[in-house]
Amino acid sequence: MTTQQQTKRRPIKAERAELIRLSEIARLTQQEIEATQGVKPPINEVLLNMHRHSTQQTEFHTLKEWNELGFKVRRNEKSFRIWSKPVKVAAKKAANDEVTQASYEFYPMCCLFHAGQVERRA
DSSP states (O other): OOHHHHHHSOOHHHHHHHHHHHHHHHHHHHHHHHHHHSOOOOHHHHHHHHHHHHHTOOOEEOHHHHHHTTEEEOTTOOOEEEEOOOEEEOOEEOTTSOEEEOOEEEOOEEEEEEGGGEEEOO
16 A cells, blocks of 8 residues: 555544444434334444435445455445454463453454445456
């Protein structure tokens, strides 16, 4: 990746902060749904519905899934983020076997693109 390309992309921290902000809004929606319907939908389902509403698109897939379906994502299209499956990070130990950091779960981000951002491969 060239330096020019790196400056055009938003840093991962900014993308993660935006997803956290959207998740807080989604959490409120999730609570409203639970109060009215008695069912608590997964946070990713609420986030995906928010993306569907904002884009008026219904079909979202990862880059890999679109490629497998015979499509390619157009250049410079921006992905929509949801949470990926948690990854377990092992505890870190110092040379004297003393635990310096406890194990924890890390939630990576998953990048999705909608049908309006792709075109069939030639």
